[in-house]
Amino acid sequence: MKANIAKPLIAAMVLLLGGTTMARVGLGKDDSGQPGAAVDVTRTIEVKMGDVFFVPKSISVESGETIRFVLRNEGSLLHEFNIGKAAAHAAHQKEMAAMFQNGTLTPSGHGQAMADMEHGSGGMKMVGMEHNDPNSILIEPGATKELIWTFTKSTGLEFACNVPGHYQSGMMGQFEVK
Numbered sequence: 001m002k003a004n005i006a007k008p009l010i011a012a013m014v015l016l017l018g019g020t021t022m023a024r025v026g027l028g029k030d031d032s033g034q035p036g037a038a039v040d041v042t043r044t045i046e047v048k049m050g051d052v053f054f055v056p057k058s059i060s061v062e063s064g065e066t067i068r069f070v071l072r073n074e075g076s077l078l079h080e081f082n083i084g085k086a087a088a089h090a091a092h093q094k095e096m097a098a099m100f101q102n103g104t105l106t107p108s109g110h111g112q113a114m115a116d117m118e119h120g121s122g123g124m125k126m127v128g129m130e131h132n133d134p135n136s137i138l139i140e141p142g143a144t145k146e147l148i149w150t151f152t153k154s155t156g157l158e159f160a161c162n163v164p165g166h167y168q169s170g171m172m173g174q175f176e177v178k
């Protein structure tokens, strides 16, 4: 009797312990890749952000590679590093425009609502929008942040800043996935 209960329990534990890779496989909506784990990182790539551009303008990666992107915002404006295809960026630009309109985001950083939420002041919960997609990160002026991504074979993958007007001003680049 004991064994009958223990078996599924052990199976569940094995799944939990060894299942991180499996769990991540299901995340990708398309072939853009998926959030990566620090233990899988094989290479670090630094990307600099200015007003309004990325350096470098294109990045070569290999399918299956997990990259740690170190993202330095050397400009005076808020910028985003977002991994996706053109259509996804276009959709996210609409979301971000709304966040700028309602004050969740400001040209130089997070609005007060976001700051309250992040610092957990008074346990206040923001009911509105938040910017927390795993394929995207916001970098305030002068800040450096990291994003880890595992690439799969894909075409047309871009990194982009979807702060209103930035993508259109050329703040985007191509991933060349080999």
Ligand SMILES: [Cu+2]
Residues within 6 Å of the ligand: 052, 078, 079, 080, 161, 162, 163, 166, 171
């Ligand atoms: Cu930008």
